[in-house]
Amino acid sequence: MDEFGEAAFVEAERSLSEGGIPIGSVLVWKGQIIGSGHNRRVQKGSAILHAEMDALENAGRRSASVYRESVLYTTLSPCPMCAGAILLYQIPKVVIGEAQNFKGEATFLRKRGIMVDILEEHRCLEMMTRFIDSFPELWKEDISV
Amino acid sequence: MDEFGEAAFVEAERSLSEGGIPIGSVLVWKGQIIGSGHNRRVQKGSAILHAEMDALENAGRRSASVYRESVLYTTLSPCPMCAGAILLYQIPKVVIGEAQNFKGEATFLRKRGIMVDILEEHRCLEMMTRFIDSFPELWKEDISV
Numbered sequence: 001m002d003e004f005g006e007a008a009f010v011e012a013e014r015s016l017s018e019g020g021i022p023i024g025s026v027l028v029w030k031g032q033i034i035g036s037g038h039n040r041r042v043q044k045g046s047a048i049l050h051a052e053m054d055a056l057e058n059a060g061r062r063s064a065s066v067y068r069e070s071v072l073y074t075t076l077s078p079c080p081m082c083a084g085a086i087l088l089y090q091i092p093k094v095v096i097g098e099a100q101n102f103k104g105e106a107t108f109l110r111k112r113g114i115m116v117d118i119l120e121e122h123r124c125l126e127m128m129t130r131f132i133d134s135f136p137e138l139w140k141e142d143i144s145v
Numbered sequence: 146m147d148e149f150g151e152a153a154f155v156e157a158e159r160s161l162s163e164g165g166i167p168i169g170s171v172l173v174w175k176g177q178i179i180g181s182g183h184n185r186r187v188q189k190g191s192a193i194l195h196a197e198m199d200a201l202e203n204a205g206r207r208s209a210s211v212y213r214e215s216v217l218y219t220t221l222s223p224c225p226m227c228a229g230a231i232l233l234y235q236i237p238k239v240v241i242g243e244a245q246n247f248k249g250e251a252t253f254l255r256k257r258g259i260m261v262d263i264l265e266e267h268r269c270l271e272m273m274t275r276f277i278d279s280f281p282e283l284w285k286e287d288i289s290v
Contacts, residue, residue, distance in 0.1 A: 045205055046206075047201050048193065060190055064286070081232070081233040084225040084250075089192075
């Protein structure tokens, strides 16, 4: 992974160390991280702070032109809510750590014109697999199944 | 509008009185409001707290079974992010105040199996039209155009 993929992974590790769901994300504009985040379901009792949403929130209010020159990195394939946020802000490219534990909306994003790279990075995959095995109910809650 | 549509409208009015974007939403489960919210872009400097997201957040962590028996009311047709949240949580029905100022993702939601009622309620329409006329840049920021 490049430095931004690593930064997203560090966010996922941070969430795990907080007792949360280990998914991390960063929003990158012109080669700089402008928002970092991780899943906060446990930490904040949040139903909407998936990692990607947290990164977008932490990036603050930005003009449309910023999002359209940005890349969103996430350790796990985005759910419908996070994919929708990517479409709202027309972020042209998404880099995904892994899409094996959760297929997510990568195909839908591609159909809507977003460039999607799936790395299948073993550290992302292993961290999430271990988490799902250990906390299956929490994981199910996060994807509402 | 029924009492829940009215409650969403009151949320929109509340946002306006706070200097914010006048869009409101409530999440209803078994005939009771379990989450109310309004757009908080201005109030909290938020990029993700659209009205529907705020209502979902204020409903707290809920099991999948609750969302699947719920109805989401919103004064304006949902954007891709909010539509995605509806799909994530498989909320089976959405009641929309108006879809003239913003077409949103009503058609997409229907394609994905969500029941969508569009009321074209004149008070929702007029409030939003007046707001967009008065604050076009803020409105553009909210839908990232």
